[in-house]
Amino acid sequence: MKILILGAGGQLGSELVNILQDDTLIPLTHRDIEMTDEQQVNNILSSNMPDVVINTAAYHKVDDCEDNIEQSFAVNSYAVRNLARICSELGITFVHFSTDYVFGGEKKTPYNEDNCPNPGSVYAVSKLAGELFARNICSKYYVIRTCGLYGAKGISGKGGNFIETMIKLANGGKKIKVVSDQIVTPTCAKELAAKVSQLIRTDKYGLYHITNNGGCSWYEFAKAIFGLTGIAGDISPTTSAEFGARARRPAYSVLENRNLKLLGLDDMMQWRDALKEYLIEKGYLLSSPNDSIPD
Numbered sequence: 001m002k003i004l005i006l007g008a009g010g011q012l013g014s015e016l017v018n019i020l021q022d023d024t025l026i027p028l029t030h031r032d033i034e035m036t037d038e039q040q041v042n043n044i045l046s047s048n049m050p051d052v053v054i055n056t057a058a059y060h061k062v063d064d065c066e067d068n069i070e071q072s073f074a075v076n077s078y079a080v081r082n083l084a085r086i087c088s089e090l091g092i093t094f095v096h097f098s099t100d101y102v103f104g105g106e107k108k109t110p111y112n113e114d115n116c117p118n119p120g121s122v123y124a125v126s127k128l129a130g131e132l133f134a135r136n137i138c139s140k141y142y143v144i145r146t147c148g149l150y151g152a153k154g155i156s157g158k159g160g161n162f163i164e165t166m167i168k169l170a171n172g173g174k175k176i177k178v179v180s181d182q183i184v185t186p187t188c189a190k191e192l193a194a195k196v197s198q199l200i201r202t203d204k205y206g207l208y209h210i211t212n213n214g215g216c217s218w219y220e221f222a223k224a225i226f227g228l229t230g231i232a233g234d235i236s237p238t239t240s241a242e243f244g245a246r247a248r249r250p251a252y253s254v255l256e257n258r259n260l261k262l263l264g265l266d267d268m269m270q271w272r273d274a275l276k277e278y279l280i281e282k283g284y285l286l287s288s289p290n291d292s293i294p295d
């Protein structure tokens with residue numbers, strides 16, 4: 001397949017570039033393309049004519065979005081609308097990523113694809129608008145909601161991912177406070193990228209939740225990082241109210257990979273197992289094939 005990737009320099013984009021090596025790839029970073037420039041996007045897509053466009057680019061500094069409403073909608077909504085329209089006109093399959101933050105967090109059990117969104121921040125509203133444009137404009141689309149991504153590259157502009165941040169703070173001897181009242185599913189970008197590679201070959205278009213399985217608070221996730229690596233982090237729980245972030249986050253946004261399950265494709269790891277694999281790969285945790293990894 002000929003696949004064009006937007007956001008190829010990012011956390012998920014770089015994992016997709018790695019995993020899709022057997023395809024004909026056109027990986028575009030922000031330096032190569034400005035996705036809000038409709039004319040440029042049109043020129044690049046129509047001159048390359050890929051089978052599939054995968055958009056991982058987003059404006060997702062969630063707190064900054066509260067103050068930069070125009071930019072949030074320009075990148076996360078209008079640019080996605082234009083991409084969807086161009087893909088639809090050129091017969092290109094459109095793959096787009098959305099977020100667990102489209103949900104309000106009122107539930108206590110995992111959200112499936114049929115549950116009603118109730119976004120509580122500018123970021124979340126702009127992402128929901130983007131996914132609705134994609135779903136309404138395209139007939140050949142995969143809109144994929146994911147949650148709590150971490151990848152080797154780290155999130156652009158956020159100085160690494162949550163795991164690396166925790167380890168850096170602990171190694172620097174810092175007191176660490178992490179919220180214990182937001183329940184999520186930390187999701188490994190590498191595993192998500194592999195699942196996307198599988199899904200886009202099915203022609204089963206639609207809306208998908210794709211995360212690792214299970215759920216935990218960010219505090220529990222940080223405790224697991226320190227527990228597994230043996231790094232002594234001076235960590236204590238805090239609340240979202242005490243933390244005082246500008247944007248509202250859902251108290252509970254665990255997603256059920258229900259549509260993936262219906263295709264028989266939900267073999268996503270439990271979040272703790274995926275974390276162990278990441279820590280082994282990054283050299284924080286040693287494992288030999290005969291050893292069981294400690295919980």
Ligand SMILES: NC(=O)c1ccc[n+]([C@@H]2O[C@H](COP(=O)([O-])OP(=O)(O)OC[C@H]3O[C@@H](n4cnc5c(N)ncnc54)[C@H](OP(=O)(O)O)[C@@H]3O)[C@@H](O)[C@H]2O)c1
Nearest residue numbers: 007009010011012030035057058097099146148149155156
């Ligand atoms: N990270 C998470 O925890 C999380 C959770 C749920 C959903 N998601 C969604 O998953 C997707 C991938 O996230 P990620 O963590 O891989 O993000 P990321 O690391 O920030 O990667 C996004 C990439 O898009 C590029 N980009 C940003 N604005 C652009 C524009 N206007 N034109 C062209 N390129 C642009 C960025 O380049 P520059 O940095 O150079 O601007 C960056 O390389 C996003 O749709 C996000 O909303 C993420």
